[in-house]
Amino acid sequence: MGTSGRPVAVVAGTDEVLxxxxxxxxxxxxxxxxRADAFLTAGGRADFVAAHVLVRLxxxxxxxxxxxxLVLEQHCPGCGSGEHGRPALAGLPQVYVSLSHTAGVVAAAxxxxxxxxxxxxxTLPDSVRGAAGRVLSPAELAAMRExxxxxxxxxxxxxxxxxxVKLGRTTLGGLAAVDLSALPVGAGSGPERLSRHGDLYVLDRTDARRDAVATVVSTARPRFGPVAATLTGPRRPGSPKVRRT
Incomplete structure (x- = not known):
C-alpha cells in the first residue's frame, strides 16, 4: 500500500488535474x-470530470x-439509480472515497x-448568504453574528x-440540527487546523492560492496530501510519466 491508509485528501485546481x-x-x-455531458457549461463539466479523476488518483x-x-461506482439508496449517490470503488468495500467540486477547484479524499x-x-456567493438560517444551529447563528x-x-x-452529509451523519434537511459552534473558526497557526467533534476528526484547510476553503472529516485522523505527488502517482509498468512544468 502506498501510504499508511489514513484518509488523504487533496485540493487542486481543475486545470491542474486535467x-x-x-x-x-x-x-x-x-x-x-x-453525467459530465449533461452540464450546460464547459466549466461545470470540467470541474465534474476533474473531481472524478482526482478521487481515483x-x-x-x-x-x-x-x-x-480503479472503477468508481455511485448508488442511490433512495431511488436505486447508479447515476448518483455516495461514491465507492468497485470491489474494494474496505476503501472509502469522497469528492467535491466548485468553480475551478476540486477536492477528493x-x-x-x-x-x-x-x-x-x-468568496461566498450572494445566493448562499440567505441559507444561514437553514444551515446553522441557533448557537452557530449567534456566533456568526459576533x-x-x-x-x-x-x-x-x-x-x-x-x-x-457525505459521511451519512446528517442530511441536507437536518443541517441546522447539527451544532458545531464549539469548533474553532478563524485564523490558526497555519493553513490547517485539526479539531474533534464526537468520534470524528475535522481537518480544515484554507487554500489561499486557489481561493478555496476545504474540510475533510473522518473517523480516523486525516491529512491533506501534496498535489504534485498525487497527480503523478502510481502508474502501470512501462507507462509514460507525465511531465510537469
Missing part, C-alpha cells in the same frame, strides 16, 4: 461521461496501484476509514456540514 494527463477521460465510466496513492485499475470532503471558493467575518464563519461551517 492538465496532468491528456487522456484523463479514459478513467471515467459510461455513467460518469453521461487519491485512491491510487492510498492503495499503491494505478488509477486506471480516500482512505480505509469513512471520510467526507468538501471544498468551496473562498464573528469578525460572518461570511468566513458561515462558509467554514457549511463545508464541515457538507462533509457530515
Amino acid at each position: 492538465g496532468s494527463d491528456p487522456a484523463y477521460e479514459r478513467l471515467l465510466t459510461g455513467a460518469e461521461r453521461r 487519491c485512491a491510487a496513492r492510498v492503495l499503491g496501484r494505478p488509477a486506471d485499475s 480516500a482512505g480505509r476509514a469513512p471520510v467526507g470532503v468538501d471544498v468551496e471558493r473562498g 464573528h469578525a467575518d460572518g461570511d468566513a464563519y458561515f462558509l467554514r461551517q457549511w463545508v464541515r456540514k457538507e462533509c457530515l
Whole structure:
C-alpha cells in the first residue's frame, strides 16, 4: 500500500488535474461521461470530470496501484439509480472515497476509514448568504453574528456540514440540527487546523492560492496530501510519466 491508509485528501485546481494527463477521460465510466455531458457549461463539466479523476488518483496513492485499475461506482439508496449517490470503488468495500467540486477547484479524499470532503471558493456567493438560517444551529447563528467575518464563519461551517452529509451523519434537511459552534473558526497557526467533534476528526484547510476553503472529516485522523505527488502517482509498468512544468 502506498501510504499508511489514513484518509488523504487533496485540493487542486481543475486545470491542474486535467492538465496532468491528456487522456484523463479514459478513467471515467459510461455513467460518469453521461453525467459530465449533461452540464450546460464547459466549466461545470470540467470541474465534474476533474473531481472524478482526482478521487481515483487519491485512491491510487492510498492503495499503491494505478488509477486506471480503479472503477468508481455511485448508488442511490433512495431511488436505486447508479447515476448518483455516495461514491465507492468497485470491489474494494474496505476503501472509502469522497469528492467535491466548485468553480475551478476540486477536492477528493480516500482512505480505509469513512471520510467526507468538501471544498468551496473562498468568496461566498450572494445566493448562499440567505441559507444561514437553514444551515446553522441557533448557537452557530449567534456566533456568526459576533464573528469578525460572518461570511468566513458561515462558509467554514457549511463545508464541515457538507462533509457530515457525505459521511451519512446528517442530511441536507437536518443541517441546522447539527451544532458545531464549539469548533474553532478563524485564523490558526497555519493553513490547517485539526479539531474533534464526537468520534470524528475535522481537518480544515484554507487554500489561499486557489481561493478555496476545504474540510475533510473522518473517523480516523486525516491529512491533506501534496498535489504534485498525487497527480503523478502510481502508474502501470512501462507507462509514460507525465511531465510537469
